[in-house]
Amino acid sequence: MAILVTGGSGFVGVHTSVELLNAGYDIVMFDNFSNSKPEALKRVYEITNKNFRFYEMDMRDKEKLEVVFSENTIDAVIHLAGLKAVGESVHMPLKYYDNNIHGTITLIEMMKKYNVKKLVFSSSATVYGLQSIVPISENFSLEATNPYGRSKLMIEEILRDLYISDDEWGIIPLRYFNPIGAHESGLIGESPNGVPNNLMPYITQVASGKLKEMLVFGNNYPTPDGTGVRDYIHVTDLALGHVKAIERLMAGVTGVNAYNLGTGRGYSVLELIETFEEVSGRKIPYTIVDRRPGDVAICYADPTKAKDELGWAAQRGIEEMCIDAWRWQINNPNGYESVLELERSWV
Known part of the structure; x- marks a missing residue:
């Protein structure tokens, strides 16, 4: 079976x-x-x-x-x-x-x-x-x-x-x-074709120098720092x-x-960038641009049903998500096209 x-x-x-x-x-x-x-x-x-x-x-x-x-x-x-x-x-x-x-x-x-x-x-x-x-x-x-x-x-x-x-x-x-991060081994992770559509691989590619800067879509939402909040x-x-x-x-x-x-907690775009900077030691340059049509200010899950009926709850925090995503990026600068031996000296 x-x-x-x-x-x-x-x-x-x-x-x-x-x-x-x-x-x-x-x-x-x-x-x-x-x-x-x-x-x-x-x-x-x-x-x-x-x-x-x-x-x-x-x-x-x-x-x-x-x-x-x-x-x-x-x-x-x-x-x-x-x-x-x-x-x-x-x-x-x-x-x-x-x-x-x-x-x-x-x-x-x-x-x-x-x-x-x-x-x-x-x-x-x-x-x-x-x-x-x-x-x-x-x-x-x-x-x-x-x-x-x-x-x-x-x-x-x-x-x-x-x-x-x-x-x-x-x-x-x-x-x-919003799934982000990568396996703790650094062997598998997000490997988009071309310019990433998702936020985390965009951040990691800016951190590695592959992309010049982040584009942050809007800083005038009704959130603590004005940027969109996601789970x-x-x-x-x-x-x-x-x-x-x-x-x-x-x-x-x-x-x-x-x-x-989902985790049941939201983080803003700038919170995610700041957390990534802290765990990686890399500065992430970014430019604020206009909002994207249709984007909402805040979106995060109530995961109670999954906990009660599936016995499942998210265990890993935002720091671990950023650490694992960065490990994947530095070990695989070109995604799965790179077969470089794993480097663990960054931690």
């Missing part, structure tokens, strides 16, 4: 795979490497010293997906595969709807065919849209404001309809807040949330139950 991890070589995928293997699960992975590198898979083996099966494929390819299910006894699926850049989704909505929604439907159809009815779905806090109240709990209204978020929300609705049609399904959408969660804590979700499904729980994965 094995857990299938779709998008297994991505940022969340490799960290989740490591924690699944460390917890004693057998895993099968696939990815099309659209935003990841094969080198990441070697690092997973190096960390865990455990074998796993990997397929290079797109989840919309029914023939290759059939091979995955026919060659392996899959007991549950963690579905991470999908396009995830909010800005790109605004300019290329059809690409996002085709990949994320079409791909998920193809996957679900194959799961039905092979009677695999346990699914953990990688959702997002973007399904909540622009909320004016914090912390955000799972019973808040769902009102995504961009194609990426809407693709996640549409998939959640599809999964709810799927359960209505067949109550044997156990489905857990995990609504991520940052260590990617290892996020990965462990997937393990807890699998444990719940393996216990026979059915239905569709969504959970926030």
Whole structure:
């Protein structure tokens, strides 16, 4: 029996795979490497010293997906595969709807065919849209404001309809807040193609000299320092949330139950920069620019439901997130394209 991890070589995928293997699960992975590198898979083996099966494929390819299910006894699926850049989704909505929604439907159809009815779905806090109240709990209204978020929300609705049609399904959408950091080994981390879309890899690349400066979008929000406040969660804590979700499904729980994965605390952009400067000893130059349309002042999770029902809570603080992200950056200045021997003299 094995857990299938779709998008297994991505940022969340490799960290989740490591924690699944460390917890004693057998895993099968696939990815099309659209935003990841094969080198990441070697690092997973190096960390865990455990074998796993990997397929290079797109989840919309029914023939290759059939091979995955026919060659392996899959007991549950963690579905991470999908396009995830909010800005790109605004300019290329059809690409996002085709990949994320079409791909998920193809996957679900194959799961039905092979009677695999346990699914953990990688959702997002973007399904909540622009909320004016914090912390955000799972019973808040769902009102995504961009194609990426809407693709996640549409998939959640599809999964709810799927359960209505067949109550044997156990489905857990995990609504991520802002995953940052890297594995403590420095072997796996966030390796974006081109200029990073996310805040932490932008900070680390400025710190390393790869980028000139940070752009901070707005300093006139109603927050203590005027910059936007977000809930940052260590990617290892996020990965462990997937393990807890699998444990719940393996216990026979059915239905569709969504959970926030966040720390329950918000940090401003400048707080994150300042903390990173303290732990790294590097100065992060930044320029204040105009707000981005649609950005809210404050957004952080209420993670109570995950604690009560999954037995999960984030353990790592903002300092550890910054330390681990910096370790990853200095050991891998070009992401997974760099295979330099680990340096540990920076601490």
